[in-house]
Amino acid sequence: MRAVLLEGFGGIDVLKTGEVERPVPGKGQVIVKVHATSINRPDLVQREGKYPPPPGDSEILGLEVAGIVEELGPGVSGWSVGERVMSLVGGGGYAEYAVAYADHLMKIPESMSFEEAACVCESYITAFLNVFMIGEFSENQVAILHGGGGGVNTAAIQLCKALLPQNRLIVTVSPEKMEKVRELGADLMINFREVSDFTEIVKEYTGKKGVDLILDHIGAKYLAPNMNSLGYKGKLVIIGVTSGIKAELNLALMMVKRQQIIGSVLRSRPVSEKGAIVAEFTRRALPKFADRSIVPVIEKVFPLEAIADAHRMMEEDRHFGKIVLRIAE
Ligand SMILES: NC(=O)c1ccc[n+]([C@@H]2O[C@H](COP(=O)([O-])OP(=O)(O)OC[C@H]3O[C@@H](n4cnc5c(N)ncnc54)[C@H](OP(=O)(O)O)[C@@H]3O)[C@@H](O)[C@H]2O)c1
Structure with missing residues:
Protein backbone atom coordinates (compact mmCIF):
# COMPACT_ATOMS: atom_id res chain seq x y z
CA MET A 1 0.00 0.00 0.00
CA ARG A 2 1.05 3.66 -0.46
CA ALA A 3 2.02 5.47 2.72
CA VAL A 4 4.01 8.40 4.01
CA LEU A 5 7.34 7.11 5.32
CA LEU A 6 10.08 8.72 7.39
CA GLU A 7 13.70 8.59 6.25
CA GLY A 8 15.10 9.17 9.72
CA PHE A 9 13.79 11.90 12.02
CA GLY A 10 14.01 15.65 11.53
CA GLY A 11 12.67 18.41 9.29
CA ILE A 12 10.22 18.26 6.42
CA ASP A 13 12.77 16.61 4.10
CA VAL A 14 12.52 13.29 5.99
CA LEU A 15 8.95 12.84 4.71
CA LYS A 16 8.74 10.47 1.70
CA THR A 17 5.98 8.45 0.07
CA GLY A 18 6.50 4.78 -0.72
CA GLU A 19 5.12 1.25 -0.59
CA VAL A 20 4.77 -0.81 2.61
CA GLU A 21 2.95 -3.99 3.64
CA ARG A 22 -0.75 -3.59 4.31
CA PRO A 23 -1.52 -4.06 8.05
CA VAL A 24 -3.39 -7.10 9.39
CA PRO A 25 -6.20 -6.60 11.93
CA GLY A 26 -5.79 -8.16 15.38
CA LYS A 27 -8.50 -9.13 17.83
CA GLY A 28 -11.16 -6.42 18.11
CA GLN A 29 -9.67 -4.43 15.23
CA VAL A 30 -10.74 -3.58 11.69
CA ILE A 31 -8.90 -2.42 8.58
CA VAL A 32 -10.10 0.93 7.30
CA LYS A 33 -9.49 1.83 3.65
CA VAL A 34 -8.46 5.42 4.29
CA HIS A 35 -9.97 8.16 2.14
CA ALA A 36 -8.66 11.06 4.18
CA THR A 37 -6.68 11.86 7.30
CA SER A 38 -5.61 15.18 8.80
CA ILE A 39 -2.42 16.73 10.09
CA ASN A 40 -2.14 17.28 13.84
CA ARG A 41 0.63 19.19 15.62
CA PRO A 42 1.83 16.01 17.42
CA ASP A 43 2.61 14.51 13.94
CA LEU A 44 5.28 17.19 13.50
CA VAL A 45 6.75 16.35 16.89
CA GLN A 46 6.74 12.61 16.02
CA ARG A 47 8.47 13.41 12.69
CA GLU A 48 11.22 15.12 14.68
CA GLY A 49 11.68 11.94 16.76
CA LYS A 50 10.30 13.42 19.99
CA TYR A 51 6.90 11.69 20.21
CA PRO A 52 7.12 7.95 19.49
CA PRO A 53 3.91 5.95 19.00
CA PRO A 54 2.68 3.92 21.98
CA PRO A 55 4.00 0.30 21.94
CA GLY A 56 2.14 -1.86 19.43
CA ASP A 57 0.87 1.05 17.33
CA SER A 58 1.98 1.77 13.76
CA GLU A 59 5.21 3.75 13.26
CA ILE A 60 3.54 5.53 10.33
CA LEU A 61 2.37 9.07 11.18
CA GLY A 62 -1.31 9.93 11.44
CA LEU A 63 -3.64 9.92 14.45
CA GLU A 64 -7.03 9.68 12.75
CA VAL A 65 -8.71 8.30 9.65
CA ALA A 66 -11.92 8.59 7.66
CA GLY A 67 -12.77 5.88 5.18
CA ILE A 68 -14.54 2.58 4.62
CA VAL A 69 -14.38 -0.63 6.65
CA GLU A 70 -12.38 -3.02 4.45
CA GLU A 71 -11.94 -6.05 6.71
CA LEU A 72 -13.05 -7.20 10.17
CA GLY A 73 -10.56 -8.79 12.57
CA PRO A 74 -11.42 -11.63 14.96
CA GLY A 75 -14.11 -10.90 17.53
CA VAL A 76 -15.51 -7.76 15.87
CA SER A 77 -19.27 -7.41 15.83
CA GLY A 78 -21.60 -4.50 15.17
CA TRP A 79 -19.67 -3.23 12.13
CA SER A 80 -19.85 -4.33 8.47
CA VAL A 81 -17.47 -4.19 5.54
CA GLY A 82 -18.33 -1.16 3.38
CA GLU A 83 -19.52 1.14 6.21
CA ARG A 84 -18.30 4.76 6.20
CA VAL A 85 -16.36 5.30 9.42
CA MET A 86 -13.99 7.67 11.16
CA SER A 87 -11.64 6.70 13.95
CA LEU A 88 -8.80 7.65 16.24
CA VAL A 89 -5.74 5.51 15.55
CA GLY A 90 -2.59 5.21 17.65
CA GLY A 91 -0.62 5.75 14.41
CA GLY A 92 -0.79 4.79 10.74
CA GLY A 93 -3.26 7.36 9.41
CA TYR A 94 -1.03 8.60 6.57
CA ALA A 95 -1.54 5.39 4.54
CA GLU A 96 -4.01 3.67 2.21
CA TYR A 97 -5.06 1.20 4.90
CA ALA A 98 -4.98 1.60 8.68
CA VAL A 99 -5.79 -0.55 11.69
CA ALA A 100 -8.43 0.80 14.08
CA TYR A 101 -10.10 -0.66 17.15
CA ALA A 102 -13.76 -1.43 16.52
CA ASP A 103 -14.57 0.33 19.82
CA HIS A 104 -13.03 3.55 18.48
CA LEU A 105 -15.05 3.69 15.26
CA MET A 106 -17.78 6.24 14.67
CA LYS A 107 -20.20 6.09 11.77
CA ILE A 108 -19.72 9.10 9.47
CA PRO A 109 -23.03 10.99 9.28
CA GLU A 110 -24.43 11.02 5.72
CA SER A 111 -24.18 14.80 5.70
CA MET A 112 -20.37 14.70 6.09
CA SER A 113 -17.65 14.22 3.49
CA PHE A 114 -14.58 12.05 4.13
CA GLU A 115 -12.45 15.22 4.28
CA GLU A 116 -14.67 16.71 7.00
CA ALA A 117 -14.77 13.41 8.90
CA ALA A 118 -10.96 13.23 8.81
CA CYS A 119 -10.86 16.31 11.07
CA VAL A 120 -13.11 15.04 13.83
CA CYS A 121 -11.35 12.39 15.87
CA GLU A 122 -8.11 13.91 17.14
CA SER A 123 -8.98 17.62 17.43
CA TYR A 124 -12.65 17.48 18.40
CA ILE A 125 -12.30 14.50 20.71
CA THR A 126 -9.29 16.14 22.41
CA ALA A 127 -11.30 19.34 22.82
CA PHE A 128 -14.42 17.47 23.99
CA LEU A 129 -12.51 15.29 26.46
CA ASN A 130 -10.68 18.18 28.07
CA VAL A 131 -13.37 20.85 28.02
CA PHE A 132 -16.46 18.77 28.77
CA MET A 133 -15.42 15.48 30.38
CA ILE A 134 -12.35 16.54 32.38
CA GLY A 135 -12.99 20.29 32.56
CA GLU A 136 -16.73 19.74 33.30
CA PHE A 137 -17.55 22.98 31.49
CA SER A 138 -21.18 23.64 32.27
CA GLU A 139 -23.93 26.22 31.95
CA ASN A 140 -23.19 29.88 32.65
CA GLN A 141 -19.45 29.36 32.88
CA VAL A 142 -16.57 31.23 31.24
CA ALA A 143 -13.48 29.61 29.67
CA ILE A 144 -10.15 30.68 28.23
CA LEU A 145 -9.14 28.74 25.12
CA HIS A 146 -5.54 29.35 24.07
CA GLY A 147 -4.60 29.48 20.39
CA GLY A 148 -8.02 29.86 18.81
CA GLY A 149 -6.75 29.46 15.25
CA GLY A 150 -5.50 25.89 15.57
CA GLY A 151 -7.10 22.49 15.09
CA VAL A 152 -7.92 21.69 18.72
CA ASN A 153 -9.09 25.18 19.60
CA THR A 154 -11.25 25.92 16.56
CA ALA A 155 -12.83 22.58 17.53
CA ALA A 156 -13.18 23.66 21.17
CA ILE A 157 -14.85 26.96 20.19
CA GLN A 158 -17.32 25.17 17.90
CA LEU A 159 -18.16 22.49 20.48
CA CYS A 160 -18.72 25.09 23.21
CA LYS A 161 -20.94 27.22 21.00
CA ALA A 162 -22.97 24.18 19.87
CA LEU A 163 -23.35 22.51 23.28
CA LEU A 164 -23.38 25.52 25.63
CA PRO A 165 -24.31 28.52 23.47
CA GLN A 166 -24.79 30.90 26.42
CA ASN A 167 -21.29 30.36 27.81
CA ARG A 168 -18.64 32.98 27.20
CA LEU A 169 -15.27 32.23 25.61
CA ILE A 170 -12.07 34.23 25.95
CA VAL A 171 -9.69 33.20 23.18
CA THR A 172 -6.02 34.03 22.69
CA VAL A 173 -5.18 34.30 19.00
CA SER A 174 -2.70 35.79 16.54
CA PRO A 175 -3.91 39.03 14.89
CA GLU A 176 -4.21 37.44 11.42
CA LYS A 177 -6.75 34.91 12.67
CA MET A 178 -8.76 37.18 14.96
CA GLU A 179 -11.62 37.89 12.60
CA LYS A 180 -12.16 34.21 11.83
CA VAL A 181 -12.09 33.35 15.53
CA ARG A 182 -14.73 36.03 16.16
CA GLU A 183 -16.91 34.52 13.41
CA LEU A 184 -16.58 31.08 15.02
CA GLY A 185 -18.00 32.45 18.26
CA ALA A 186 -15.26 33.85 20.51
CA ASP A 187 -16.64 36.53 22.85
CA LEU A 188 -13.36 38.20 23.79
CA MET A 189 -10.14 37.91 21.84
CA ILE A 190 -6.63 38.59 23.13
CA ASN A 191 -3.77 39.09 20.68
CA PHE A 192 -1.09 36.76 22.07
CA ARG A 193 1.66 38.45 20.05
CA GLU A 194 1.12 41.67 22.04
CA VAL A 195 -0.14 40.38 25.37
CA SER A 196 1.49 37.52 27.24
CA ASP A 197 0.10 38.40 30.68
CA PHE A 198 -3.65 38.46 30.11
CA THR A 199 -4.54 38.55 33.85
CA GLU A 200 -5.88 42.12 33.98
CA ILE A 201 -7.92 41.75 30.77
CA VAL A 202 -9.54 38.58 32.13
CA LYS A 203 -10.17 40.19 35.55
CA GLU A 204 -11.92 43.12 33.96
CA TYR A 205 -13.99 40.93 31.60
CA THR A 206 -15.16 38.60 34.38
CA GLY A 207 -15.78 41.33 36.97
CA LYS A 208 -12.81 40.05 39.04
CA LYS A 209 -14.35 36.55 39.34
CA GLY A 210 -11.89 34.84 36.98
CA VAL A 211 -12.78 31.97 34.66
CA ASP A 212 -14.04 28.47 35.38
CA LEU A 213 -11.87 26.62 32.88
CA ILE A 214 -8.67 27.11 30.89
CA LEU A 215 -7.58 24.79 28.06
CA ASP A 216 -3.84 25.31 27.66
CA HIS A 217 -1.14 23.89 25.39
CA ILE A 218 1.45 26.63 25.99
CA GLY A 219 2.66 25.40 29.40
CA ALA A 220 5.36 27.19 31.42
CA LYS A 221 5.02 30.70 29.97
CA TYR A 222 1.30 30.83 30.73
CA LEU A 223 1.26 29.13 34.14
CA ALA A 224 1.28 32.35 36.18
CA PRO A 225 -1.28 34.29 34.10
CA ASN A 226 -3.41 31.15 33.83
CA MET A 227 -3.51 30.66 37.61
CA ASN A 228 -4.13 34.38 38.19
CA SER A 229 -7.03 34.30 35.71
CA LEU A 230 -8.60 31.17 37.14
CA GLY A 231 -11.51 31.74 39.50
CA TYR A 232 -12.62 29.92 42.64
CA LYS A 233 -12.71 26.13 41.99
CA GLY A 234 -11.44 26.76 38.45
CA LYS A 235 -9.74 24.04 36.40
CA LEU A 236 -6.58 24.45 34.31
CA VAL A 237 -6.31 21.56 31.86
CA ILE A 238 -2.86 21.24 30.28
CA ILE A 239 -2.65 19.38 26.96
CA GLY A 240 0.68 20.68 25.68
CA VAL A 241 3.85 22.44 26.83
CA THR A 242 5.06 24.27 23.74
CA SER A 243 6.75 27.09 25.72
CA GLY A 244 8.51 24.85 28.27
CA ILE A 245 7.94 22.53 31.18
CA LYS A 246 9.17 24.39 34.27
CA ALA A 247 7.50 27.34 36.01
CA GLU A 248 6.83 28.64 39.49
CA LEU A 249 3.47 27.98 41.10
CA ASN A 250 1.87 29.81 44.06
CA LEU A 251 0.58 26.80 45.97
CA ALA A 252 -1.03 28.87 48.71
CA LEU A 253 -3.21 30.75 46.23
CA MET A 254 -4.08 27.52 44.48
CA MET A 255 -5.11 25.95 47.79
CA VAL A 256 -7.15 28.89 49.01
CA LYS A 257 -8.96 29.25 45.68
CA ARG A 258 -9.42 25.44 45.53
CA GLN A 259 -8.13 25.38 41.97
CA GLN A 260 -7.14 22.28 40.03
CA ILE A 261 -4.38 21.73 37.47
CA ILE A 262 -4.97 18.63 35.38
CA GLY A 263 -2.59 17.15 32.80
CA SER A 264 -4.17 15.22 29.98
CA VAL A 265 -3.15 13.14 26.97
CA LEU A 266 -5.39 11.21 24.63
CA ARG A 267 -3.09 9.03 22.53
CA SER A 268 -1.48 6.87 25.23
CA ARG A 269 -4.69 6.05 27.10
CA PRO A 270 -5.73 2.39 27.26
CA VAL A 271 -7.98 1.15 24.43
CA SER A 272 -10.97 0.77 26.75
CA GLU A 273 -10.65 4.34 28.10
CA LYS A 274 -10.50 5.75 24.58
CA GLY A 275 -13.54 3.61 23.73
CA ALA A 276 -15.50 5.18 26.60
CA ILE A 277 -14.48 8.69 25.47
CA VAL A 278 -15.52 7.93 21.88
CA ALA A 279 -18.87 6.60 23.13
CA GLU A 280 -19.53 9.80 25.11
CA PHE A 281 -18.47 11.96 22.16
CA THR A 282 -20.78 9.94 19.87
CA ARG A 283 -23.67 10.47 22.26
CA ARG A 284 -23.24 14.17 22.99
CA ALA A 285 -21.32 15.76 20.13
CA LEU A 286 -21.79 13.70 16.96
CA PRO A 287 -25.46 14.76 16.45
CA LYS A 288 -24.17 18.34 16.10
CA PHE A 289 -22.02 17.25 13.15
CA ALA A 290 -24.88 15.26 11.62
CA ASP A 291 -27.21 18.29 11.64
CA ARG A 292 -24.32 20.56 10.53
CA SER A 293 -24.45 22.83 13.58
CA ILE A 294 -20.73 22.00 13.58
CA VAL A 295 -18.88 21.90 10.26
CA PRO A 296 -15.12 21.25 10.58
CA VAL A 297 -13.04 24.21 9.49
CA ILE A 298 -10.67 23.08 6.73
CA GLU A 299 -7.86 25.36 5.57
CA LYS A 300 -6.72 23.15 2.69
CA VAL A 301 -6.85 19.58 1.35
CA PHE A 302 -3.55 18.16 0.06
CA PRO A 303 -3.00 14.89 -1.86
CA LEU A 304 -0.81 12.25 -0.16
CA GLU A 305 2.15 13.10 -2.42
CA ALA A 306 2.10 16.72 -1.18
CA ILE A 307 2.67 15.70 2.46
CA ALA A 308 5.70 18.01 2.72
CA ASP A 309 3.57 21.03 1.74
CA ALA A 310 0.93 20.02 4.28
CA HIS A 311 3.49 19.82 7.12
CA ARG A 312 5.10 23.06 5.98
CA MET A 313 1.76 24.85 6.19
CA MET A 314 1.33 23.76 9.82
CA GLU A 315 4.94 24.46 10.71
CA GLU A 316 4.55 28.03 9.42
CA ASP A 317 1.19 28.46 11.23
CA ARG A 318 -0.54 29.38 7.95
CA ARG A 326 -6.58 13.08 0.83
CA ILE A 327 -5.48 9.46 0.38
CA ALA A 328 -8.15 8.13 -2.01
CA GLU A 329 -10.97 9.63 -4.10
N1 LIG B 1 -2.74 16.15 25.14
C1 LIG B 1 -3.41 15.72 24.09
O1 LIG B 1 -4.14 14.74 24.15
C2 LIG B 1 -3.30 16.47 22.79
C3 LIG B 1 -3.97 16.04 21.64
C4 LIG B 1 -3.86 16.82 20.46
C5 LIG B 1 -3.09 17.96 20.47
N2 LIG B 1 -2.43 18.31 21.60
C6 LIG B 1 -1.60 19.53 21.65
O2 LIG B 1 -2.46 20.63 21.47
C7 LIG B 1 -1.78 21.67 20.81
C8 LIG B 1 -2.57 22.14 19.60
O3 LIG B 1 -2.57 21.11 18.62
P1 LIG B 1 -3.19 21.41 17.18
O4 LIG B 1 -3.13 20.15 16.41
O5 LIG B 1 -4.47 22.15 17.34
O6 LIG B 1 -2.06 22.41 16.60
P2 LIG B 1 -2.23 23.73 15.72
O7 LIG B 1 -3.35 23.57 14.76
O8 LIG B 1 -0.90 24.04 15.17
O9 LIG B 1 -2.63 24.84 16.79
C9 LIG B 1 -1.69 25.47 17.63
C10 LIG B 1 -2.17 26.87 17.90
O10 LIG B 1 -1.38 27.45 18.94
C11 LIG B 1 -1.38 28.84 18.72
N3 LIG B 1 -0.32 29.51 19.47
C12 LIG B 1 1.00 29.61 19.19
N4 LIG B 1 1.61 30.34 20.14
C13 LIG B 1 0.66 30.72 21.03
C14 LIG B 1 0.67 31.51 22.22
N5 LIG B 1 1.78 32.05 22.70
N6 LIG B 1 -0.50 31.70 22.85
C15 LIG B 1 -1.64 31.16 22.41
N7 LIG B 1 -1.72 30.40 21.29
C16 LIG B 1 -0.58 30.18 20.60
C17 LIG B 1 -1.23 28.98 17.22
O11 LIG B 1 -1.80 30.22 16.90
P3 LIG B 1 -1.83 30.92 15.43
O12 LIG B 1 -2.31 29.85 14.51
O13 LIG B 1 -2.82 32.00 15.59
O14 LIG B 1 -0.43 31.33 15.12
C18 LIG B 1 -2.04 27.79 16.69
O15 LIG B 1 -3.34 28.18 16.31
C19 LIG B 1 -0.38 21.14 20.48
O16 LIG B 1 0.52 21.55 21.48
C20 LIG B 1 -0.57 19.63 20.53
O17 LIG B 1 0.60 18.93 20.82
C21 LIG B 1 -2.51 17.60 22.75
Missing part, protein backbone atom coordinates in the same frame (compact mmCIF):
# COMPACT_ATOMS: atom_id res chain seq x y z
CA HIS A 319 -3.63 27.30 8.67
CA PHE A 320 -6.90 28.16 10.34
CA GLY A 321 -8.52 25.00 11.66
CA LYS A 322 -7.49 21.77 9.97
CA ILE A 323 -5.17 20.64 7.18
CA VAL A 324 -6.45 17.51 5.42
CA LEU A 325 -4.53 14.84 3.52
